[in-house]
Amino acid sequence: MAVIVQKYGGTSVGDAERIRAVARRVAVTRLAGHEVVVIVSAMGHTTDHFLDLSRQVSPNDHPREMDMLLTAGERISMALLAMAIRDLGVEAVSLTGSQAGILTNTVHGRAEIEEVRAFRVKEHLDRGDVVIVAGFQGVSAVNKEITTLGRGGSDATAVAMASYLGADACEVYTDVDGVFTADPRLVPEARKLDEVSYDEMAEMAGAGAAVLMSRSVELGRRWGVPLHVRSSFHHGEGTWVRPATAGPPRLIGIAHDPDQALVGLAAEEDAAVVAEALLAAAIPADTVGVGRDGAGAAVPRDQAAAAVAALAARPGSGEVVLNEGVGKVSLVGAGVADRPDTVARAGEVLDAAGIPVLLTAATPLRLSSLVPAESLDEAVRVLHGVFFAPGPGGAR
Secondary structure (H helix, E strand, O other): OOEEEEEEOOOOOOOHHHHHHHHHHHHHHHHOOOEEEEEEOOOOOHHHHHHHHHHHHOOOOOHHHHHHHHHHHHHHHHHHHHHHHHHOOOOEEEEOOOOOOEEEOOOOOOOOEEEEOOHHHHHHHHOOOEEEEEOOEEEEOOOOOEEEOOOOHHHHHHHHHHHHHOOOOEEEEEOOOOOEOOOOOOOOOOOEOOEEEHHHHHHHHHOOOOOOOHHHHHHHHHHOOOEEEEEOOOOOOOEEEEOOOOOOOOEEEEEEEEEEEEEEEOOOOOHHHHHHHHHHOOOOOOEEEEEOOEEEEEEEHHHHHHHHHHHHOOOOOOOEEEEEEEEEEEEEEOOHHHOHHHHHHHHHHHHHOOOOOOEEEEEOOEEEEEEEHHHHHHHHHHHHHHHOOOOOOOOO
């Protein structure tokens, strides 16, 4: 009898009908003889609703109380799903992250999982129950405070639980069929990938692909848990995320992130100056280079003010540049930085489409460009059309 961990995102449990559909899928898996643990996210836009409600009540930061508020979303999902499964004649029990033994550090809003002590989960599995666990949340092992894992933290919960239980794989159910060469909602001709490596998926996630949280991919790689990204609306195969397989280097896809800002120092020609200042302030910046307005970096838009302050505080710094009207488009695949023809071609494609490139940076697995926000969708489409077109000219 295999242990199967299934994770369902907010769209998959977005309303009563979809919750009942998930319940039927879970019940079928359990009746096939498998032990089943289900990780759930909050329904639909529940988390966004809670965030908006909190801003209406108070304009100030309340990290502890915010975690108490946001964890309610997953508790709603888990209880409703347990009810629906039980109505199908299958015993099920719901557990919060703390009840399930998800132990974290003390950081509110973006806690890291430090240990899993899922004794209660195993006890219920031994009784034959389906166990539904609230994702995105845990409890600090130090002070017993409730914590949340940040956006997409339910994926991390699922991978951690799969590792603890020795599951054959962690199934991540979403509203798309798997991992594609680009967002299929933006590029209808994008192709589904049957398999990608942990490294490739981590780059896609870090560049903005919303199918998987990058932290969950890192956990999967660290703990050796294969991930299967698949649709919650049908039973077809999705995309497997596993260790790299033998084969020639390849391009795998285009990822994009609209939630970016460009910060930099005017007239500065050394990108390391910007990188060091942001690193010292613990501000994430994975795209750093020299662009039209000097050395700069792409940072998450909600970190823009902090990034500006970090650069302004640097001794001898010149004029600080901030542009919040940008998006990031990335070409992902092995050896991108070692292929000058690919780097040059990407720039030529964007230039031919009349899309200005404000900053470009390359890593061994990714070429990222900052473009005006209003041109981001078109940048994805034109790059995909050139690098992933069917036939001999397209990537494989």
